[in-house]
Amino acid sequence: MLTSKISKVGKVVVCGAKGVGKTTILEQLIYGNINIESVRETISVFLPLTPEIHSTIEDTYVASVDTGKGSRDTLRIYDTAGLQGNVQLPRHYLSYPDAFILVYDPSDPSSLDILGGIKSDIEKFKDKKEIFVIVIANMRSRQTRSASSSPINSTHLQQQQLLGNDAIESNLTRANNWCARERIKHYTVNAMERASLYEPFVQLASRLYPTATKSSFPQLRQLTQKTSKVDNS
Numbered sequence: 038m039l040t041s042k043i044s045k046v047g048k049v050v051v052c053g054a055k056g057v058g059k060t061t062i063l064e065q066l067i068y069g070n071i072n073i074e075s076v077r078e079t080i081s082v083f084l085p086l087t088p089e090i091h092s093t094i095e096d097t098y099v100a101s102v103d104t105g106k107g108s109r110d111t112l113r114i115y116d117t118a119g120l121q122g123n124v125q126l127p128r129h130y131l132s133y134p135d136a137f138i139l140v141y142d143p144s145d146p147s148s149l150d151i152l153g154g155i156k157s158d159i160e161k162f163k164d165k166k167e168i169f170v171i172v173i174a175n176m177r178s179r180q181t182r183s184a185s186s187s188p189i190n191s192t193h194l195q196q197q198q199l200l201g202n203d204a205i206e207s208n209l210t211r212a213n214n215w216c217a218r219e220r221i222k223h224y225t226v227n228a229m230e231r232a233s234l235y236e237p238f239v240q241l242a243s244r245l246y247p248t249a250t251k252s253s254f255p256q257l258r259q260l261t262q263k264t265s266k267v268d269n270s
Contacts, residue, residue: 045246046111046113047111047242048112048133048134048135049115049134050114050115050117050137052137053119053148054120057145063098066100066231095117098116099113102242106248110242110246115130131163132162134168135245136168136244137159138173138241139152139156140173141172143175143176143208144208171240172222173224174225175228177227209225
C-alpha cells in the first residue's frame with residue numbers, strides 16, 4: 038500500500054562459491070528481469086565448449102520488503118565476488134552485516150563445502166553480535182550455463198543432467214542435515230522463478246525486525262509500572 042511507511046534498514050551480505058547464481062537471484066528478486074535469454078547475454082563464449090560467465094566484483098541492492106506487519110522493512114543487500122578454492126570471504130564483510138545469505142549449487146558439492154568455512158568465519162568474527170544466517174540452494178545455476186552451450190552437445194548434456202539427479206538429491210540432503218546441526222534455515226529456490234525467491238527474504242526480514250510484543254491488558258501494564266515505582270521509593 039502507498040500509505041505503508043518504510044522503516045529500518047538491515048545490512049545483508051550474499052556470498053558463496055563462484056558461479057552459483059548469487060547475482061541472478063538478486064536481479065530476479067529486485068527487478069524480475071531474468072530469463073534464459075538474459076542469462077545468455079551475460080556469457081562470452083571464447084571456445085565452443087568453454088562458456089565463461091563475467092564474475093561479480095561487488096554490487097549493492099536495496100529491497101523494500103513487506104513482511105505483513107503494516108510497514109516495509111528495507112534490506113541493503115551486498116552482492117560479493119564468488120569464492121573459489123581456498124579463498125576466504127574478505128574479513129571486512131564479516132564486521133558490519135546483520136545477516137548473511139549463503140548460496141550454493143546443489144549439483145556442485147564443492148560449492149556446499151565452501152559454506153562451512155564461511156559459517157565458521159562468521160562465528161569467529163561476529164563479536165558477540167547476533168547474526169542471522171540462511172542457506173539457499175539455487176536449482177537453476179548449472180542449467181542456465183548448459184543452455185548456452187553448443188546444440189551439438191545437447192543430447193550429451195541431457196544425459197549428464199539425468200545422471201546428476203541422484204547427486205543433487207544427495208547434496209540437498211547433506212545441506213539439510215548440516216543446516217539442522219547449525220540451526221539455520223535452508224531454502225530451495227529456482228532463480229528463473231521469481232516467486233520462489235520471496236520466502237527466504239521475507240522470513241529473513243521478519244527475523245531481523247520482529248514485531249514488538251504488546252500486552253493485551255493495558256491495566257496490568259499500568260499496575261506493573263506503579264508497583265515498580267513503589268518498590269523504588
